[in-house]
Amino acid sequence: MSLLRRTATWEISESEGESDSEIKSKSTYDLPKTDEPITQRIQTEKCDAPARRSEAQNFRDNLSVPSTVAPSTPSPGKRRRRTKEEIDADKLNLVQKKKVREKLRNEKAQEKEKKRQEQHRRKQDAERLKCYRPENCLKCLTVCVDSALLQDERSDILLGSLFSLEWKTTIEEQQLLHSITWTRDLPQGEDKPSPVLEEQVLMVLTLNDFLDMVVSINHAEQKGTEEVAVNSLFKKLSEYLNRNGEKVVTLAVMGPNPNSWTLCSRRHEDQMLRPQMGEEGSDIEEALVFLQLYRNTSVIFLESWQGLTDHVCAITKALSKRPFKQLTEQDNLPFCLDGSWASGVRVERDGTGLSHVWSRQIQQLNRVSPAVAAGVSSAFPSPQLLLQAYKDLDSEVERKGLLADLLAKSGERERRVGPEISNRVYRFLTAQNPELVLD
Incomplete structure (x- = not known):
């Protein structure tokens, strides 16, 4: 009787979506059809009972609340007590960081004060210049x-x-x-x-x-x-x-x-x-x-x-x-003045602009175009280098023709500097007679 009741209950649990009439019909008539006798089936169920009880016990063990006994390994959330050396090292690290922050703060304050003083100086210079108008x-x-x-x-x-x-x-x-x-x-x-x-x-x-x-x-x-x-x-x-x-x-x-x-x-x-x-x-x-x-x-x-x-x-x-x-007023030389009216070149304190001055000096010679002056100044960026090149040559003829083969580019056109201009530049830099006529 118990086996039949259990089977009926099992069949009912698997048919939750069915109607009441269907459930009744299944509980009454859907008994397992088998040719083996009932006594044999009961013996089979008794043999399978221990296995089922062991499975149920394992299922309950898995669903049970975990034990509150502390594990042998320490919990990752629990902090370990620091030693005195570690505490001193942390304090020293904090002091060093504080000093670094204080140094940066002082540097920023000094830079800010420097900017303020510079602005104040510029303001005073502007007011002073205004008073001198x-x-x-x-x-x-x-x-x-x-x-x-x-x-x-x-x-x-x-x-x-x-x-x-x-x-x-x-x-x-x-x-x-x-x-x-x-x-x-x-x-x-x-x-x-x-x-x-x-x-x-x-x-x-x-x-x-x-x-x-x-x-x-x-x-x-x-x-x-x-x-x-x-x-x-x-x-x-x-x-x-x-x-x-x-x-x-x-x-x-x-x-x-x-x-x-x-x-x-x-x-x-x-x-x-x-x-x-x-x-x-x-x-x-x-x-x-x-x-x-x-x-x-x-x-x-x-x-x-x-x-x-x-x-x-x-x-x-x-x-x-x-x-x-x-x-x-400025104390610069006439060819170093800043102004297009004098064809001048501004020379900075770091030497920027001296190459342009050297090119303008070459261009002051008669019939020397800006392209020719640029070609000479690019080959010899300073007068000292050109004088050294003259000293390295043995003959006077080589010195006079040193610049003759240099190329002067004017747009898409290219031409040589020529022996005449080369000879005039040589005499201009090496002549000892102040009354010498270069042309």
Whole structure:
């Protein structure tokens, strides 16, 4: 009975998708059809029972919960206790990494500070250059007029023009009598003390004062400077120049040009001048040459105070332009200047551009094209190499024709340099006679 019930239950478990009627029919009628007797089948089932129980036991063992007993090998998630040497090594490694990070941080900070200082320096240079521009430098100039010049009523023309231009003007006693000087205020950041005294000095003289100075110069040339009167203007001028050797004095004579003077004429003015110049007359040109050569003093003749005012304004404007020109001028050679107007080549500090200078120097010879100069400079990149090549040759003929077979490429055309140009380059580099004509 138990076997039949088990078989029916097994058949029911395999027919889950069938209907109830089918299940009933199978459970009732679908018994295994076999010709062997039931007792034999029961014995077969009993023999197979131990094997089935062993399979069931294995299946339950596989489904059982794993044991909680700790394995013999350590778990990979559990950390091993470190030794003191390992801890010290890790600390040392951390300290080294910290030092490296600190060093990188300091280098970045220094680089950033360097960039900031460079930007600040460039900004200061730009502001300094802006202060030295003529329109701004003109505002820093002060025209200093000697108070003795105000005794002439026509001096109002000079002062009125200076005030109308809104230029700084001071009236004070000067070291040199009847003189006009200039001072300039330096921008902030300059090491020199401010204000700076300009080297230009303009001494205003009347015609009679200038003639007295000419007479004093004649006496100085004939008898020596010690014979000159103490109160003469020439004596005062000489003492001032001896104390201030860097000054450049210009004498502004209020009167006609001496080239228009005729001492032998019958005019009353000339008759008044003749006693002052002496019986034999004074050579004014020699006095002018003496002042120019020995005292570095030039003389200009102005017809009126308006001419003097224009001259003072011209000097003031020129002084306002000079600092900017001095700040921006270059000391390079003419053929090294940067500018297409002069066909110049810029030479950097690392020597970049010297090969172009060498090519331009060859091109300065007559009838030497840029292609020929480029061919010579490519074969011998410097004058020293070409001179060494000349020294290595034995005969003069070989030296003169050294460059004759070099190729000069001009676009798609090629031609030889030729013996004529080769000979001229050789004479240009080796000739000892400065008067030698190369062509």
